[in-house]
Amino acid sequence: xxxxxxxxxxxxxxxxxxxRRAGHTxxxxxxxxxxxxxxxxxxxVGKLSAPRVVWVMVPAGExxxxxxxxxxxLLEPGDVVVDGGNSRWTDDEKxxxxxxxxxxxxxxxxxxxxxxGLENGYALMYGGDAEHVARVQPVFDxxxxxxxxxxxxAGKAGAGHFAKMVHNGIExxxxxxxxxxxxxxxxADSVTDVREVFRSWQEGTVIRxxxxxxxxxxxxxxxxxxxxxxxxxxSGEGRWTVEAAIDNAVPLxxxxxxxxxxxxxxxxxxxxxxxxxxxxxxxGGHAVEKK
Numbered sequence: 300x301x302x303x304x305x306x307x308x309x310x311x312x313x314x315x316x317x318x319r320r321a322g323h324t325x326x327x328x329x330x331x332x333x334x335x336x337x338x339x340x341x342x343x344v345g346k347l348s349a350p351r352v353v354w355v356m357v358p359a360g361e362x363x364x365x366x367x368x369x370x371x372x373l374l375e376p377g378d379v380v381v382d383g384g385n386s387r388w389t390d391d392e393k394x395x396x397x398x399x400x401x402x403x404x405x406x407x408x409x410x411x412x413x414x415x416g417l418e419n420g421y422a423l424m425y426g427g428d429a430e431h432v433a434r435v436q437p438v439f440d441x442x443x444x445x446x447x448x449x450x451x452x453a454g455k456a457g458a459g460h461f462a463k464m465v466h467n468g469i470e471x472x473x474x475x476x477x478x479x480x481x482x483x484x485x486x487a488d489s490v491t492d493v494r495e496v497f498r499s500w501q502e503g504t505v506i507r508x509x510x511x512x513x514x515x516x517x518x519x520x521x522x523x524x525x526x527x528x529x530x531x532x533x534s535g536e537g538r539w540t541v542e543a544a545i546d547n548a549v550p551l552x553x554x555x556x557x558x559x560x561x562x563x564x565x566x567x568x569x570x571x572x573x574x575x576x577x578x579x580x581x582x583g584g585h586a587v588e589k590k
Contacts, residue, residue, distance in 0.1 A: 300437045301326070303343045305366055306356035306384070307334045309584050310410065313417035314356065314383075314442060321441035340369050350377040352435055354408075359386045359535065367394050376402025379434050381425075383408045387539055388457035388464065391426065395456035404431035405456055409463020410442075413583035420444030424451055424466070426458030461543070468540030468554040470510075471533075475557035477514055478574035485523065485570065494518040510578060517577035524577055528588040529569035531576045533561045 300323050304315050307329035315325045328343045329335045337343045344351065351374060355366050363386050370380055380398055382391060382405070391407040398405045405427060412421035421442045425432060432439075432452050443450040453462045484493040498515050501507055521527065537558040544551040564572035579585040 300324070300352070301347050302438055303328070303347050303351060303353035304356060305329075305340065305343070305353065307331070308356070309414060310412075310416070311356035313414070314354075314410075314421070317417050317420075318438055318441045323437065323441060340366070340373060344370075344373045349375060350379070350434070351375075352379045352381065352438070354381040354383050354435075354438070356383045359384050359390070363390070364394075367398070371398055371401055371403065374401075374403050377404075379404035379406060379431050381406045381408055381435055381438075382460075383410050385409075385463070385534060385536060386460055387535075388426075388461040391457040391460055395427070404428065404434070406431050406435055407456055407459040408435075408439075409459045409466065411463065411466060415582065416442075420449060422449050422466075424453050424459045424462035426453050426460070426462075427456050464536045464539050464543070467534070467536040468551065471537045471540075471557040471561075472553040473508070473510055474575050474578050475553075475560055475571070477510060477578070478571040481514070481574050482570045494522050510582070513578055513581035514574065517574070517581050521577070524570075524573040526589055527573045527576050528590050529564055529572035529576070530588050531561045531564050531572045531579065532585070533558060537561070 302318060302323060302325050304311060304325050304327045307315060307327050312334060315327050318325050326343050326346045327336045328340060332338060337346060353370055355363060357363055357366055363382060363384055367380060380403060382394065386407065395405040407426045409424040410421050412419065423439055423443055425439065439450050453459050481493065484490050484496060490496065497511065497518060500511055501515060541551060541555050541558055560571065563569060576587045580587045
């Protein structure tokens with residue numbers, strides 16, 4: 300099938316390549332002309348045969364809103380817009396309504412996989428009407444990991460990003476647990492090789508995971524993380540998860556504490572946050588602050 304893809308950064312560029320490897324045609328637009336296939340949204344829409352599918356992969360908030368607004372004027376009834384960025388689910392509900400008024404379908408898709416997705420595939424959580432999801436299904440099938448799992452039609456518009464938000468909240472808590480354990484091991488005089496303790500956990504233990512593998516990668520690169528500052532940003536989804544928990548009266552003590560720990564990292568050079576920063580860099584290519 301044909302796909303228009305808006306946003307060719309760390310995620311979008313690799314997604315374009317993976318979709319093309321599956322035999323589909325991708326027309327990509329980015330503000331950086333060096334990576335773009337076309338030079339404007341107008342040109343992108345003109346290159347696609349109707350009915351069109353355009354996947355938006357730009358930062359949440361105003362960049363996404365602006366792109367959706369422009370596409371609403373350029374696309375035609377029967378076309379479909381997919382928001383694959385990290386938008387808040389409430390924005391999805393708004394966009395679905397705005398586009399529906401013009402006869403344009405909308406699907407929201409939470410995407411997980413970071414810089415490893417090109418080779419390993421991307422976990423996908425999508426929301427929207429079944430008929431619109433079906434239009435995009437060949438692209439979902441191209442992006443997902445091999446096998447029976449790795450993608451889900453989570454529900455109506457907004458469900459995909461809500462599921463991805465909760466995924467990221469759990470990710471916060473898991474990283475925090477590894478970071479706290481690492482700091483305690485580093486402080487104990489009796490433990491002389493913390494890196495190898497972490498490595499030993501990769502097989503046969505109940506806490507083995509891809510995040511643990513990435514922690515070992517980070518320690519192989521810098522055994523005590525001496526080169527990193529203990530500072531970790533939050534992408535917004537952790538905050539949204541806690542806000543949704545409050546709205547639904549669901550207790551999330553571990554996820555909430557992990558979010559607050561990131562706030563604390565901005566007040567001092569936290570050893571735990573060195574591990575959080577290293578893990579975010581390993582799985583997502585997020586920037587780290589060097590000492």
